[in-house]
Structure formats: C-alpha cells, structure tokens
Amino acid sequence: MNFYVATSIAYVNAEPHIGYALELVQADALARNRRLRGEPVRFQTGTDDNAFKNATAARAAGVDVRSFVHGNSARFAALREPLDLSYDDFVSTSSDARHLAGVERLWRASAERGDFYRKSYTGYYCAGCEAFVTEPYCPEHGTKAETVTEENWFFRLSKYADRILHALEHEIRIEPEARRNEVLSFVRSGLSDISVSRPAARSGGWGIPVPDDPSQVIYVWWDALANYVTTLGDSFDQWWRDADQVHVIGKGIIRFHAVYWPALLLSAGLPLPKTIFVHEYLTSHGAKISKSSGVRVSPVDLIDRYGVDAVRWWLLREPAKLGDTDFTEQRLVDRADSELANGVGNLFNRVRGLSGGSIPDGPTIDLSSTVDTALRDFDFRAATGAIVAAVDDANRLIETTKPWERSEAERSGILSQLGGACRTIAHELSAFIPSGAARLLDASKAFPRLADNAKTPV
16 A cells, blocks of 8 residues: 655754654654555655744844745755655745645635635734644743734634544544544534634735735645645545555644644545654753754754764654653663664674674564554554564574584574574664665675684674
8 A cells, every 4th residue: 555654844943953853764764664565655744934933033044034944944855864864755835836836726625615714813822833822821832922913814613623523533543542632632622713824914925825815824834734735746646545644743733733634624625634643752851852942952963973873773762652752862872882783783793703704594584563563553662672672582592502512504504593583684674774774784795695614603
C-alpha cells in the first residue's frame, strides 16, 4: 500500500532547533522503514511562511519580509543533508505555486457550502500560537495574550461538531491514546466557530489574500494545514484518498490537526486524514526547546561535533512516547558510545576479526517483524531497542560459544550465524542511521565470504 508521511511545517521566524529535528527524523525513519519493505512512499515537509510572526521578525531585523522568509526557509530545507533526510517534497507556502492555487480552491469549496460568514470579534490573541485563546495568558507559551478587536471571516466549525466527533471515535487514529482522549474531551465540550482570516493591513499585506476580499488574508493555520494536499495535484488519489497516511506533529498543535483540519476537509468535500502521531517535547533543564521560548539547541552544531549517526540515534532512541524528554549533550554521547560504538561497532569488529576481515554470509535473523510492529505503534524507543537487543544477543553468542576454540566446521557455523545477524542488523539500522548502516553494509560486501585463518579471539 502507498504510504504518505508528512511533518508539520515550520515557522521560519528563527533558525531550526533540535526539537523540530526530532519530528523530521521520526518521519524520516517511518519513510525509510516502509521503503525497506518495498512500499511506495511519499515523505513531505516544508515551511509555514505566511505567519504574522514571520513578518514581525522580519521587521524587527530590518529586512524585507519576502527576503527574510525565503532565506530562513532555505535554512530548514538545508537540514536535508546534515540530518540524512529522505523527503520527497519540500513546500514553501509563500512561493509554491501549487500551494497558492490549492489554498484558493479549498477556500472557494468551503465558501460554496456557505461555511463562511463575516463578523467583528474581540478576544485574547497569542502571537506565538498565531491563534485566539480563551485566557489572558497562553498556556502553551506562558505569555500574556494581546486583546485584539477585528472584523474577520469566520468558519462554521460548530456545523461539523458531530461529524468530527464520529470521525475521532471511529475513523481517525490518534497516537498515543492520551492525546486522542485529550482531543475527544475538547470536541465533546462543544465547538465554536473560528476566525479564519486576518486584516491585510495588520500583516502589511503578507499572506494569501482571501478570494474576492483583498482586505483580508487567509488565517495562517487554514493556509498551512492545506499543504498536505495542495502539493499532490493529479496524484491526490494515490497519496491521500487511497494511501496509508500519517501526520507527525508536536503536541502543541494537536487541536489544529485533529479538529480544524478534518473540519476543513469535510467542508471541502475531501477525505479525512487517517493517522495523527503526536510527539512530546524536548526540554533543556526542564524548559521546552523552541523558537518562542528562546531555549535553542542547533542540530547542525550537534552534528558538526558528534556526527549525524549519534544525533539521529539519540532522537530515535531516547525520547519517550509520553512525557517530555530532557536533552543534554552528555546523554547523546553516552547513548552513542554505549550502543553504537561499544555495541554495534564492537560486534562488527569482533566478527570481522574472527572471520579474517569479512562479515560472513549467513541466515538472517527475525528482526524486521519486531521493528515493524514497534513503528506501526510509533514506538521508536522499542524499535531501536529491538536492534540493540539483537546486537547484545550476537555479542553474547560470541562469549558463550568461543568460536576460536571450536573445530573448523563448528567455527564456520557460528560465524555464519553471526554474519547473518550482522547483515540483518545493518539492514534494519538503515531506517534509523542510514549513513552508519551504509558503511556497515559496504564493509560487509568488501571482503570474502569467510577466511580460513579466523582463529584469534577479539
């Protein structure tokens, strides 16, 4: 079956941080795993260019908004190489012609159903969320909200409340279960209509104009959410209607993806999303790592110091499925040393040493089914843990069998078993640390099948 995985798209008001790299690497591991199994895959990411906060940041920097946005968007796109990402499409919402045309089509489809009306509104507005909030202080950002009075276009979200509830109960999978319960509680408490445009004068004209009303620009979340389908064109059925599709998002934006996005699709007469995986936050000394908080850790700087394998491995091995995870460089180093260098690396070196410089051919081990099951449950810790367990089993086999003390026939059988385990481990690692796995696989192919002088213990 076709598999379509997409991350949320990033605001470009500041440089990328390790918290967003978590999402990119998780989505990449899902995509690479499905490709390993021979499935057609589409992996999409991009940048959310049309936010007011981007225009505000550009003005603060004294830079033209378009130049500022395009420059910062390029910094996110440039994460592809250092993070070993395999995305198939990168959408920049301010310049992608597919997106601009697609947003207008979606807006007009909802308008034809009578789902918009215009009214004045006064409420608390959080610039960090780019949304109106119900309290004077935003719980997500911990900042005081601004009181804003505007006349905007509103979307009849309340019209779709029952349909959304049914979809969340029976059609849309949300993982983990705690996040699904959170969304269900929100919907069951009642849905109010939402503002879906902003005065163009307030943004300096930055944003996608409301069709037939140039005095307003489309609300950035309506615009941004649409990116998942606006880029598909003639392949819409292949990658949306008929595909196994997954949104990988952070917990702070679940309401937009699990409530507003399905409502937008229902209004436009399009199929609903199938799966939403919600990851937790990375923190530093207990404080959320984010652009808005000012707590930032650059993934590129970390890769420059420790390498991409160490960074990707920590992002996939350490963070819990539920509950925030505190990041430190020491934890990254400790994890890489114990499991990559002293685990995987040591195993391959021992087997090569015992085999006279080769990784022997041998029967594969049953690892893929365990990895696949964990990833279908979005449990990256369990998936990588299965590989670590296989490494430990192989190292234990060396210790218990002592192949260097065995007869030629016995040693050959043991080393064949170890060779099969090594090749399977390297194959499965390619979804998680593709560069490191490629080196292991290349080394495995570079030597004879089995040397005759393998008698020295390592």
